[in-house]
Amino acid sequence: MDARYDLAGRTAIVTGGAGGLGRGIARALRDAGAAVELWDADPDGLAEAVAELGVAWRRVDITEPGLVEAAAAAAFAEHGRIDILVNNAGILGEVKPIWETDPRNFEAVLRVNLFGTYLVSRAVIGRMRELRSRAGIGGHPLRGHVVNIASIQGKEGMARAGAYSASKAGVIALTKSMAKETARDGIVVTAVTPAAAETAMAKQITAERRADILSRIPMGRFVEIEEVARMVLWLASGECSFSTGGIFDLSGGRATY
Template sequence: MAATYPEGATALITGGAGGIGAACATVLAGAGVRVVTADVAAGADVRLDVTDPDDVERVRAEIGPVDILVNSAGVVGPSALLVDVDLEQWRRTFRINVDGTFLLCRAFAPGMVAGGWGRIVNLASIAAKGGNPIQSAYSASKAAVIALTKSLGRELATTGVLANAVAPAAVASPMNADTDPAILARSQSLTPMGRMGMPEEIAELVAWLSSNAVSFSTGAVYDASGGRADY
């Protein structure tokens, strides 16, 4: 089935000002979807701090129900041995990567259920499966995103709303601008394709998962790892 979308469909994309989020916005808008990007960075349609429940509720009230939710907002967090990670750095990574995903799903899933159709795509990471050394906070938080997605997918399985996750390997995006080069080099060395992913490649997978082409898959994790994923 070709990737089609309900007439007049609206997508909300967090982290939409750059990287994977911006690429998702471009692909979905090109398919005729009305796209609203949300970010703390300049350039998004609406400013949104995904860690703030009141801010999430404000945006929900402003834009109303959406048909597609892409949770792309995220941070890499500290690059340090676990024993050297500051507790506040650990908590900040979880607030953005996990709490943000939870708050957006909690806010927008009910409207999708009421409408009888919806697609939720959460950005996880291949690090959630293998665990990146010197990135314990990031790896653990993205593993939590996968578990959240699996639970939500099962909760919504009979409602017409699907929730799936995408787990990329390292992607050439602004989120990795401050990542330790040694960590990126390790990721690339473990990738059989021998390169980093591009935001546009991840966006194509997200757009497919956001469409009518997917109808019997929920609570699943789709790798975009250049062959790196072992399971």
């Protein structure tokens, strides 16, 4: 059976929309009927993604509080409401042992992956709480869904990936905190923890590093972008109504908890 989700009448923001994973998620949301807006700081990549998908866009540096606040205000004014937020933007950073890392690079990874997720969530959720609710399963009110893209490295850590692992662990903890804060507002906040996917980020690593990562995945392959997108579809739909704070693995068996 092919599970299908009807997101007609919903509006979604996908950060990091210029990248491969962001595009895949945006495509799935669009195909399910949602109006989608991509946020990214990369103008060239954003132009390519918009040309490919035919969706709305906004150039946003998610590490700048004023720019994020202005973008959120403009998005709500333009669309009337934002029902779905997918915090997908992220960078890998250096692949080095901690004592060889550049503090500025470590900080940059935390700023994009964790601080950026916080800023966008702060701006969007604050406005989402004021929306008119829709009746969810059992008549329980739903105002929106927030899906954060974390990583299996946020659960397990990984050698030579201190900044990335720490940032994604922070995203997991932030997800649980926000879920508790919005549980009675009808806002469902979840995260997914994928293993590595075949994206531009994966192409930044060496063949040796790739082999190391693959050796840790019992299924012996990277996760497909479409597999992540399908998980996000459910988490962004009205079918996901009682899983707030949940962390959903896409690790090919790598997850140990």
